[in-house]
Amino acid sequence: MKYTAEALADKAREARRICMQMSYIAGSEGAHIGPALSIMDITTVLYFDVMNYKVDDRYWSERDRFILSKGHACLGQYAPLVLCGFISEEESKTFNRTHTRLAGHPSGIGVPGIEHPSGSLGHGLAVGCGIALAGKMDRKDYNTYVLIGDGEANEGSIWESVMFAKQHKLDNLVAIVDVNNLQYGGKTADLMDMSPMKEKWEAFGWNVITTNGNDVAELQIALDKSNKKRDVPTCVIANTVKGFGLSFIANNNDWHHCKVTKEILERALDELK
Amino acid sequence: MFKINAENTQSWNIQFRPMFGELVRNLVKERNDVILVVADSGRACRCDGFEECPNQFIDCGIAEQNMVGVAAGLAHCGKKPITFGFAPFASERGFEQIRIDVAYSNLNVIIVGSEGGVGMGTQGVTHFGWEDVAVMRSLPNMTVLCPADHAELIKCLEASLNLNGPVYIRMNGGIPKPVYREDYDFKVGKGILHKKGKDINIIATGPLVSKALEAADILDAEGIFAGVVDMHTIKPLDEKLIFELAGEARLMLTIEEHSVVNGLGTAVADVLSTSGSGCRLIKMGFPDQYPHTVSPYDVMMSDYGLTAENLVVTIKEGLGR
Numbered sequence: 001m002k003y004t005a006e007a008l009a010d011k012a013r014e015a016r017r018i019c020m021q022m023s024y025i026a027g028s029e030g031a032h033i034g035p036a037l038s039i040m041d042i043t044t045v046l047y048f049d050v051m052n053y054k055v056d057d058r059y060w061s062e063r064d065r066f067i068l069s070k071g072h073a074c075l076g077q078y079a080p081l082v083l084c085g086f087i088s089e090e091e092s093k094t095f096n097r098t099h100t101r102l103a104g105h106p107s108g109i110g111v112p113g114i115e116h117p118s119g120s121l122g123h124g125l126a127v128g129c130g131i132a133l134a135g136k137m138d139r140k141d142y143n144t145y146v147l148i149g150d151g152e153a154n155e156g157s158i159w160e161s162v163m164f165a166k167q168h169k170l171d172n173l174v175a176i177v178d179v180n181n182l183q184y185g186g187k188t189a190d191l192m193d194m195s196p197m198k199e200k201w202e203a204f205g206w207n208v209i210t211t212n213g214n215d216v217a218e219l220q221i222a223l224d225k226s227n228k229k230r231d232v233p234t235c236v237i238a239n240t241v242k243g244f245g246l247s248f249i250a251n252n253n254d255w256h257h258c259k260v261t262k263e264i265l266e267r268a269l270d271e272l273k
Numbered sequence: 274m275f276k277i278n279a280e281n282t283q284s285w286n287i288q289f290r291p292m293f294g295e296l297v298r299n300l301v302k303e304r305n306d307v308i309l310v311v312a313d314s315g316r317a318c319r320c321d322g323f324e325e326c327p328n329q330f331i332d333c334g335i336a337e338q339n340m341v342g343v344a345a346g347l348a349h350c351g352k353k354p355i356t357f358g359f360a361p362f363a364s365e366r367g368f369e370q371i372r373i374d375v376a377y378s379n380l381n382v383i384i385v386g387s388e389g390g391v392g393m394g395t396q397g398v399t400h401f402g403w404e405d406v407a408v409m410r411s412l413p414n415m416t417v418l419c420p421a422d423h424a425e426l427i428k429c430l431e432a433s434l435n436l437n438g439p440v441y442i443r444m445n446g447g448i449p450k451p452v453y454r455e456d457y458d459f460k461v462g463k464g465i466l467h468k469k470g471k472d473i474n475i476i477a478t479g480p481l482v483s484k485a486l487e488a489a490d491i492l493d494a495e496g497i498f499a500g501v502v503d504m505h506t507i508k509p510l511d512e513k514l515i516f517e518l519a520g521e522a523r524l525m526l527t528i529e530e531h532s533v534v535n536g537l538g539t540a541v542a543d544v545l546s547t548s549g550s551g552c553r554l555i556k557m558g559f560p561d562q563y564p565h566t567v568s569p570y571d572v573m574m575s576d577y578g579l580t581a582e583n584l585v586v587t588i589k590e591g592l593g594r
Binding site for chain 2: 123128160
């Protein structure tokens with residue numbers, strides 16, 4: 001079922017509500033709220049517009065695969081997974097609590113919808129390359145989407161995979177770079193300037209599309225499968241705002257990892273009505 | 274060609290690496306799920322592509338972290354990837370990828386490290402597998418195998434393809450002397466007891482199995498009865514066999530082409546310490562210190578006392594004879 005841009009925006013808002021509720025459940029453990037809100041529109045569009053999958057058959061061999069390489073943004077994946085029914089609402093209430101499967105960085109074993117574990121940065125694109133390569137070998141039509149952060153792109157291993165995907169003509173692989181210009185320690189430009197991001201990926205031979213990563217209508221266009229180029233992997237540079245969707249969190253790096261009190265939750269839910 | 278019999282085993286008078294390359298070349302013809310994934314390291318096993326099945330050879334360029342990740346992705350899709358490189362690069366250069374993307378994810382990736390120990394001789398310490406077994410055996414889910422000779426390399430590879438979960442196959446240096454000349458029963462996690470000792474039991478792994486057998490023969494002539502075990506599986510270790518042997522001789526000795534820290538010797542010590550037998554242990558291997566001069570393989574092995582002759586001396590000292 002395909003959604004209109006308006007309906008997708010509603011879904012993304014709902015996902016943000018779930019994200020804040022789960023962050024509140026995490027209590028004193030806290031949660032990576034800024035990064036999750038940054039990617040929420042991207043993951044919403046992937047799960048509700050772009051990707052083919054079956055909730056009741058998580059290992060369906062034809063499914064499109066999604067790997068969240070920047071695993072700390074896991075609420076940005078858990079929330080859509082709750083919305084599409086992979087994770088039950090009941091289980092969502094265990095986030096970051098004792099004996100939970102829903103850790104602060106996603107586990108690859110057990111949690112439906114999580115293809116591969118992440119949390120240590122710079123791993124996901126290589127695994128995505130392997131999955132895409134297997135798809136080519138087996139003449140399958142699925143696509144593999146890997147979401148990485150602009151800070152994460154500091155990792156040298158990312159660029160090993162960037163070279164590999166081009167060399168092996170993985171046109172069934174889409175890397176999405178969440179460019180929110182902030183990372184744990186501060187501004188990306190001050191820490192390790194990754195600009196010009198687009199030109200970097202182009203120089204490595206990728207088909208690059210730049211979009212507003214917090215606009216579901218633009219994301220729908222950017223992530224549309226018709227944008228793919230034969231024999232060339234695609235990179236979608238998604239310009240985002242860290243903490244997008246909540247006025248008091250947006251672009252404020254104090255919300256990279258934070259605890260959510262009852263008052264904060266109420267304020268957030270009020271804004272997300 | 275790879276049938277284990279007297280004629281074939283005699284003709285395999287080569288280093289482990291080219292043998293491994295030939296084995297995989299043969300294997301991909303039979304199985305289309307086996308993929309050799311290398312990091313510009315194919316030529317090290319005389320294998321830079323398969324003419325008949327070109328898609329089953331993937332070169333990642335000089336990028337071991339990506340090599341491991343790609344193998345994990347392939348394994349996710351039901352393939353049986355085999356990564357290959359010199360021991361330190363195969364095991365340690367992409368170690369965190371092995372930890373998370375392979376071990377934690379419990380995927381069927383076979384990691385092959387060649388020329389473990391001091392196999393690279395004068396090439397230097399960067400190329401030595403000094404502590405590769407130690408790091409690999411510390412990973413949950415990881416099986417660690419170390420073949421004694423070419424026949425056992427075949428057995429290890431066959432067994433790995435039938436296991437569920439990741440495997441590290443550690444090949445050692447030099448041209449291994451054949452231990453097995455006829456087909457034999459091989460089970461992962463089951464050490465092979467070549468002879469039972471009355472005075473001492475030697476637990477050996479890799480090509481040191483043949484040296485242990487040689488030492489046992491020398492000792493035998495002097496009235497010292499040494500047992501010999503081929504402990505091809507370092508993890509999961511054959512605890513039952515260690516317990517059994519600890520009760521039968523008061524001394525045990527481990528010998529490996531690896532640091533004495535956290536390799537086979539430590540694994541055996543861990544088991545022995547819970548046996549309540551009072552059996553003493555001598556660990557032979559490399560010291561906890563990197564060398565700063567290097568020599569050809571056989572000289573290095575000799576310098577570190579990893580010879581049949583030194584085994585005899587060490588055992589006599591250990592027994593006070």
